[in-house]
Structures are given as structure tokens and as C-alpha cells.
Amino acid sequence: DTGVSQDPRHKITKRGQNVTFRCDPISEHNRLYWYRQTLGQGPEFLTYFQNEAQLEKSRLLSDRFSAERPKGSFSTLEIQRTEQGDSAMYLCASSLGTANEKLFFGSGTQLSVL
Amino acid sequence: AQSVSQHNHHVILSEAASLELGCNYSYGGTVNLFWYVQYPGQHLQLLLKYFSGDPLVKGIKGFEAEFIKSKFSFNLRKPSVQWSDTAEYFCAVNAPAGGSYIPTFGRGTSLIVHP
Numbered sequence: 001d002t003g004v005s006q007d008p009r010h011k012i013t014k015r016g017q018n019v020t021f022r023c024d025p026i027s028e029h030n031r032l033y034w035y036r037q038t039l040g041q042g043p044e045f046l047t048y049f050q051n052e053a054q055l056e057k058s059r060l061l062s063d064r065f066s067a068e069r070p071k072g073s074f075s076t077l078e079i080q081r082t083e084q085g086d087s088a089m090y091l092c093a094s095s096l097g098t099a100n101e102k103l104f105f106g107s108g109t110q111l112s113v114l
Numbered sequence: 115a116q117s118v119s120q121h122n123h124h125v126i127l128s129e130a131a132s133l134e135l136g137c138n139y140s141y142g143g144t145v146n147l148f149w150y151v152q153y154p155g156q157h158l159q160l161l162l163k164y165f166s167g168d169p170l171v172k173g174i175k176g177f178e179a180e181f182i183k184s185k186f187s188f189n190l191r192k193p194s195v196q197w198s199d200t201a202e203y204f205c206a207v208n209a210p211a212g213g214s215y216i217p218t219f220g221r222g223t224s225l226i227v228h229p
Binding site for chain 1: 148156159165206208210215216218219
């Protein structure tokens with residue numbers, strides 16, 4: 001067990017609905033990342049937080065996506081008006097925040113948009 | 115922005131065969147390099163990393179990787195694979211991007227080891 005937990009593990013939704021995912025990082029980790037992974041591809045960066053501050057967002061990230069990390073603890077990723085192209089595994093990772101520190105990944109949330 | 119290329123997308127080997135997976139990155143400055151592994155049904159986990167010192171680094175389960183700065187490469191090797199090495203392998207680079215360090219991943223290599 002890595003210590004990073006994500007909820008839910010699976011989410012099936014209809015196109016146009018909003019969905020929200022939660023990530024609980026390892027408690028002493030100040031950095032939290034969201035990645036998206038599709039079949040046959042590596043994790044694609046979405047956004048990251050240093051404590052409660054969202055410091056970087058991918059330019060590829062649609063404005064339908066929003067993330068928060070209130071109080072620098074857990075984080076939520078919301079997708080509004082889901083599209084079939086949003087179907088993917090959404091991964092959360094945390095780290096101590098230095099450049100040579102490894103990422104600890106959660107098991108991910110598999111989103112299917114019908 | 116940095117990019118990471120993994121040349122072998124699918125590799126099939128028999129047990130005891132030697133393994134080498136290629137990884138090249140695009141960033142020209144100081145980098146931190148990682149190999150992660152994802153076993154079937156499990157989360158991504160670190161195999162090994164390089165950030166300074168000896169360019170030949172050793173990781174878990176007999177894996178090693180060599181950083182060759184002149185070639186912008188960080189290839190993963192194992193002298194003799196086992197069936198339990200069947201997994202997805204991802205190379206990642208952590209390099210400065212707009213004042214931050216954002217780990218960038220390659221598309222991965224699927225390794226199947228036949229017993």
C-alpha cells in the first residue's frame with residue numbers, strides 16, 4: 001500500500017454529467033499531482049499543487065477541468081459536462097516536493113463516459 | 115518543454131533472456147531520471163532513479179539503468195528476466211519547466227515474459 005488513496009476506483013457516467021474524484025495523499029507530502037492515463041500511453045500531466053497552491057496546469061487541460069486542494073491536504077478533481085474523450089484513468093500522486101524525490105501513486109480512478 | 119521517448123512499446127521475452135529498454139529525453143540541462151513499473155493490477159511504483167553521482171544506478175529486483183548524458187539516454191537493463199517481470203515500464207524525467215519541476219513520462223513499454 002503506497003499510502004495514496006483515491007476514491008472512487010471506478011466511475012461510469014453519462015455524457016454531459018459532472019464528476020468529482022478525490023485523492024488523499026501521504027500526510028507529510030506537500031506536493032500533489034494529477035495525471036491522466038489512457039490505454040497504451042504513459043501518465044499525462046494535468047496539474048499539481050504545492051500545499052494548497054495550484055502552481056501549474058497543463059495547457060492541454062480544458063476549462064471543464066478544475067482541481068482544488070483546500071488546506072493542503074486532500075484534493076478533488078472535477079470534470080464538468082463530461083465528454084466521451086474524458087474516459088481515462090485519473091491518477092493522483094504525491095511527493096515530498098524536491099526534484100529528485102519519487103512520486104507515490106494511488107491506484108487511480110477509472111472513468112467511463114457513455 | 116521536455117519530452118520522453120521510449121522506443122520499444124511491446125517487448126516479448128523468454129525467461130532468462132536479457133532485457134534493455136530504451137529511454138531518451140529532450141531536456142539539455144540538469145535532469146532527474148526515473149524508471150517506474152506497473153505490475154498487472156497494481157499502482158505505479160519506483161524501480162530506480164538517478165539524480166547525481168555514478169551514472170550506473172541499481173534498483174529493485176536486479177534492474178539497473180545507465181545515464182549517458184551525451185546521448186540524453188537512460189536505458190533500463192536486466193541481465194536475466196523472470197516471468198514476474200511482466201509489467202508496464204515507464205521512463206520519467208523531472209526537469210525544470212517554467213520554474214517548477216514536473217515529472218514527464220514516456221508512453222511506456224509493455225513487457226511480457228514467457229515462462
